[in-house]
Amino acid sequence: MxxxxxxxxxxxxxxxxxxxxxxxxxxxxxxxxxxxxxxxxxxxxxxxxxxxxxxxxxxxxxxxxxxxxxxxxxxxxxxxxxxxxxDHDPRDLLARPDRGAVxxxxxxxxxxxxxxxxxxxxxxxxxxxxxxxxxxxxxxxxxxxxxxxxxxxxxxxxxxxxxxxxxxxxxxxxxxxxxTAELAPDLAEIDHCGSCRACLDACPTDAFPAPYRLDARRCISYLTIENKGPIPHEFREAIGNRIYGCDDCLAACPWNKFARAASEAKLAARDDLREPALADLLRLDDTAFRAFFSGSPVKRIGRDRFIRNVLIAAGNSGDATLAGAVRALLGDGSPLVRGAAIWALARLVSDAEYSQTAETGLNTESDDTVREEWRLSRPTRAFA
The missing domain is CATH 3.40.109 (NADH Oxidase)
Structure with a gap:
């Protein structure tokens, strides 16, 4: 036109x-x-x-x-x-392993x-x-x-x-x-990154094979959101308490010092997602999940994938008080959840307790992927 x-x-x-x-x-x-x-x-x-x-x-x-x-x-x-x-550095929450980082x-x-x-x-x-x-x-x-x-x-x-x-x-x-209207285009911006590599060095899973290149398969945002299956074992510890996405590379950017905090009213910000307790999230069934995350992008991944993420965070927390909630999910209807619960339990209870539970689990579990989790998650606890 x-x-x-x-x-x-x-x-x-x-x-x-x-x-x-x-x-x-x-x-x-x-x-x-x-x-x-x-x-x-x-x-x-x-x-x-x-x-x-x-x-x-x-x-x-x-x-x-x-x-x-x-x-x-x-x-x-x-x-x-x-x-x-x-209005804060989102990476600060990574030091609170009993909380989930959204x-x-x-x-x-x-x-x-x-x-x-x-x-x-x-x-x-x-x-x-x-x-x-x-x-x-x-x-x-x-x-x-x-x-x-x-x-x-x-x-x-x-x-x-x-x-x-x-x-x-x-x-x-x-x-x-x-x-279809013809408007005068604005001038393109030039790259101001220079020699800085703060964002690359901040990545917990080395998802950048080179500057300006992302291997999504290693990215925590991909692993916790887009990935529909079990999270590969090699990335689980690095995920820490990140239960939905990851802000590390964004937060590390020095240009953020010129940014101002967004208006919470404009974005309909939710205070209850700033530092949710893992113990509370582990109890969410499908109905409660849908209700709690109504209007949130988190809802799109579904309850099972989300609980999978929370269980990985629970396993990384070193908090033995979460073992009961984790154990309850060993009987969940979703194989994805059961598999993640196995890994988390192996890191939260004694070797003897885990071995006894695994023996029962292997005898009753019919899903091959979950049975494989029982085998792979044998006692190698990171927390004494």
Whole structure:
């Protein structure tokens, strides 16, 4: 859709004003052809298997790489960012092993819900002013938001592969509005990481084979959220008490010193997810899980995967008072939960008690993966 320079300037002013009114902290515009390096980088990521079990990335490779393949009519892409920066260093909670560490973004109401309605309102104003058509995306379609945000000038992709902003550090939610209107693009941001490797060194599981490259299969966020099966034994101790996601590489970024804490009211922040007790979480059945995490992104992984994560944290806690709650989950209906409970129990009770329980467990368990946990989790307690 052809737009005169004067009309485009007025439309941009309207978009900026509406974005600010809707609570967005940054906005910029780019074009569909602004990320020419993205296809090759994404193809390499998939070819190396770094996407793990996230098959949809490989399946949507072409559409994800080139925005105009997703929607040929797009002429401009408006990228909007919302700050979700914490008022503290989330890594402080790692020193409290009886508590579960939930990634900062997930302590708020699901950002898809928070942002999408507001983006649709802005998109509606664009159509009302300029006509044409629009499409709104918030991390639910094959759109590469981070490269687009960098091309639009909102920040740059740091060595941890996440977007870094000079104004907001590493704490930004991203959303996009694809429009048929022609808007003047903003200048791309340059990389300001320099020789810093704080984010790379902060990773507990060495998930970065090189700067700007992430092997998701080793990432705690992937392991605790996207991974549907048992967490590989090699990563369990490193996970510590992280029960949903991981903020270590984000929190380590020096650019965070310029960021301000996000408005808790804007994001519908939940205080009960700042430092939840493992003992309470272990008791959640499916109904209680759904009720407790209503409106939270945590709800999307389901109760069984979540309890699996909590059990890994319990096993790492060294807190023998959790053994009773862990033992109760040995009879859970989910093999995923039973397997994680075995590992946790092996680290919380005496060798003799574990061996006696394992003998019974092996005689009654029919699931091969759970039986294998009994064998692999033989007494090798890390805590005396």
């Amino acid at each position: 052809r737009t005169s320079i004067s009309d485009a300037a007025k439309l941009r002013a309207l978009i900026d004003a509406e974005a600010q009114r809707a609570g967005f902290d940054a906005i910029a515009v780019t074009t569909p052809d602004a990320i020419p390096l993205a296809p090759a980088r994404l193809a390499e990521f998939v070819a190396d298997g770094f996407h793990g079990s996230m098959g949809w990335i490989a399946e949507t490779l072409e559409r994800r790489s080139v925005p105009s393949t997703l929607w040929p009519e797009v002429r401009s892409i408006v990228v909007l960012a919302m700050n979700y920066g914490p 990634s900062v973004y997930a302590r708020n109401r699901d950002y898809h819900e928070v942002m999408k309605g507001r983006l649709k309102e802005i998109a509606g104003k664009i159509v009302a002013r300029a006509g044409g058509d629009v499409k709104v995306f918030v991390d639910t379609a094959p759109v590469m938001e981070k490269p687009l945000a960098a091309a639009a000038g909102l920040g740059w992709q740091g060595k941890h592969t996440n977007l870094v902003s000079r104004a907001h550090g590493s704490w930004l939610f991203l959303g996009t509005i694809f429009t």
